[in-house]
Amino acid sequence: MRKYLYIFKSEIMTNIQYIGNVLFGFIGFFVMMFIFLNLWQAIYDDPNELIAGYNMNQTIWYVAITEVLWSIISGRKYTKKIVEDVKTGNITYNLNKPYSYIGYSIFNHLAGCFIRFLVYFILGLLLVFIFLGSFPSLDIVQILLVLLTIFLATLINTLLLTFIGLFSFIVEDSNPFYWVYSKLILVLGVMFPIEFFPPIVQTFINYSPIYVVSYGPARLFVNFNYSDFISIIIAQLIYLIISFLLCLLIYKKGVKKLNVNGG
Amino acid sequence: MLMEVKNQIKISLLSIKYAIMREMLNKISFITNIVFMIINNSTFIIQWVVLFSIKNDIGGYSLNEVLLLWGLASSSFGVSRFFFKKAFDLSTTINNGKLDSYLVQPKNVLLSVITTDVEPSALGDMLYGYIVLLIYGITFKLFLLFTLFSICSGLIITAITIIFNSLSFWFGKSDLLAEKMDGFMTSFATYPGGIFKGVTKWILLTIIPVGIANYMPVDVMRNFNLSYLLIILGFTIFIVTTAFIVFYKGLKRYSSSNLMIAKI
Numbered sequence: 001m002r003k004y005l006y007i008f009k010s011e012i013m014t015n016i017q018y019i020g021n022v023l024f025g026f027i028g029f030f031v032m033m034f035i036f037l038n039l040w041q042a043i044y045d046d047p048n049e050l051i052a053g054y055n056m057n058q059t060i061w062y063v064a065i066t067e068v069l070w071s072i073i074s075g076r077k078y079t080k081k082i083v084e085d086v087k088t089g090n091i092t093y094n095l096n097k098p099y100s101y102i103g104y105s106i107f108n109h110l111a112g113c114f115i116r117f118l119v120y121f122i123l124g125l126l127l128v129f130i131f132l133g134s135f136p137s138l139d140i141v142q143i144l145l146v147l148l149t150i151f152l153a154t155l156i157n158t159l160l161l162t163f164i165g166l167f168s169f170i171v172e173d174s175n176p177f178y179w180v181y182s183k184l185i186l187v188l189g190v191m192f193p194i195e196f197f198p199p200i201v202q203t204f205i206n207y208s209p210i211y212v213v214s215y216g217p218a219r220l221f222v223n224f225n226y227s228d229f230i231s232i233i234i235a236q237l238i239y240l241i242i243s244f245l246l247c248l249l250i251y252k253k254g255v256k257k258l259n260v261n262g263g
Numbered sequence: 264m265l266m267e268v269k270n271q272i273k274i275s276l277l278s279i280k281y282a283i284m285r286e287m288l289n290k291i292s293f294i295t296n297i298v299f300m301i302i303n304n305s306t307f308i309i310q311w312v313v314l315f316s317i318k319n320d321i322g323g324y325s326l327n328e329v330l331l332l333w334g335l336a337s338s339s340f341g342v343s344r345f346f347f348k349k350a351f352d353l354s355t356t357i358n359n360g361k362l363d364s365y366l367v368q369p370k371n372v373l374l375s376v377i378t379t380d381v382e383p384s385a386l387g388d389m390l391y392g393y394i395v396l397l398i399y400g401i402t403f404k405l406f407l408l409f410t411l412f413s414i415c416s417g418l419i420i421t422a423i424t425i426i427f428n429s430l431s432f433w434f435g436k437s438d439l440l441a442e443k444m445d446g447f448m449t450s451f452a453t454y455p456g457g458i459f460k461g462v463t464k465w466i467l468l469t470i471i472p473v474g475i476a477n478y479m480p481v482d483v484m485r486n487f488n489l490s491y492l493l494i495i496l497g498f499t500i501f502i503v504t505t506a507f508i509v510f511y512k513g514l515k516r517y518s519s520s521n522l523m524i525a526k527i
Binding site: 021024027028031032034035038039041042043051171172173175176177179180183184186187188191192196197 | 289291292295296298299300302303306307309310313314317318321322384439443446447450451454455457458459460463
């Protein structure tokens with residue numbers, strides 16, 4: 001484990017060198033929040049009107065948290081890198097190293113997530129507070145518990161992205177699977193709370209990764225209660241184990257049939 | 264002069280043709296990229312169906328009109344990425360000294376650079392636009408207008424990215440700025456213009472010209488308006504010309520360390 005922590009630490013140091021890029025990236029978040037603010041102001045005739053149990057401020061806070069989460073965890077470059085490693089055969093360079101490729105990739109990605117978390121979470125919340133002038137009522141323990149679910153959401157998403165990337169062992173280019181996965185999370189779990197969907201879609205979302213990666217933490221942030229927290233944590237732990245096993249399985253199977261020509 | 268332009272277009276089309284042939288070497292990957300991009304874009308219909316189930320009119324748009332807006336945004340994005348993929352990498356090309364091999368060719372440098380590669384998935388974006396047009400209710404007139412506006416909007420997106428990427432001639436790395444500008448164009452292009460008021464509306468007609476590239480074309484397709492059509496065509500010519508001027512002004516400052524690369 002120490003070697004992975006070392007990888008994590010050195011990647012953080014690298015990311016700090018490029019903190020300007022992360023801050024610059026925050027402009028994109030600002031624009032998206034600005035668009036959502038205008039959109040929801042156009043939809044809500046009265047800020048106190050309830051749509052699917054959410055008033056305007058709650059909906060915007062929900063979208064803000066899911067956007068923050070999405071900005072932290074989205075891993076287009078990460079998935080692309082794994083796909084390229086498999087496609088080009090670069091993954092072989094890691095076979096004789098004293099670490100697992102999966103472990104190396106995950107801790108590498110988590111370091112970037114951590115830096116983005118610091119920037120997006122703090123600045124993001126501040127920005128939305130300035131936009132709305134109010135903050136959801138949460139005590140310090142509840143904030144810590146929400147942060148725990150955000151951490152688990154990041155971990156699960158990283159594992160699922162790793163699985164999608166390693167799927168290139170089977171389909172050669174698994175980038176298109178990432179597009180569909182990311183868009184499903186974005187459309188069903190980021191734009192608005194799942195209560196806005198018809199009941200049948202809600203059932204599907206409740207069993208999908210969207211629940212553990214996006215909806216769960218955001219729902220807790222907007223309207224915290226302990227029974228929701230327990231069900232979200234249990235679902236997250238189940239997803240964590242399943243996604244980890246899937247990564248191990250596809251990696252072991254893929255490496256066995258790896259065939260690299262030249263080098 | 265006209266002959267020269269004709270020859271240049273012929274060369275660019277040939278370059279695109281060979282890039283497509285290269286990509287089609289792996290047919291499964293090529294087709295998967297296109298199909299998945301169409302599925303990827305389709306997911307956003309869900310978002311708007313849900314929003315319009317809450318309210319029938321958002322920013323003066325109906326569901327059908329938002330779909331048309333989405334279709335145009337997707338199609339124009341496809342035009343820019345499919346035909347001019349390398350425009351979005353121009354800053355890296357400049358900074359890595361990779362312009363050298365284009366400078367010795369007896370053709371237009373900018374067009375030669377930006378048409379050397381294609382993005383197969385962007386074909387999915389273009390097709391998606393026409394699928395949406397079918398859903399909206401296609402007519403011959405609408406088909407022609409949609410195609411014209413997809414090209415104009417695609418050219419505007421490409422021109423803006425060329426202008427910002429060309430800043431690398433003066434300031435070194437400008438790729439992040441160009442990437443952000445491109446992101447703004449895409450983000451605003453898929454939301455009804457009517458939800459933005461006051462200063463934002465003016466910004467969207469000037470600094471981030473989504474208003475001209477997307478909102479006005481949709482207005483013309485909803486209710487034909489000749490003055491809007493002329494503004495769109497005029498702006499396209501203006502911004503494309505500006506892109507050429509900025510690139511060639513910058514090119515005079517270009518220097519490299521004689522990077523040796525083989526272009527096959």
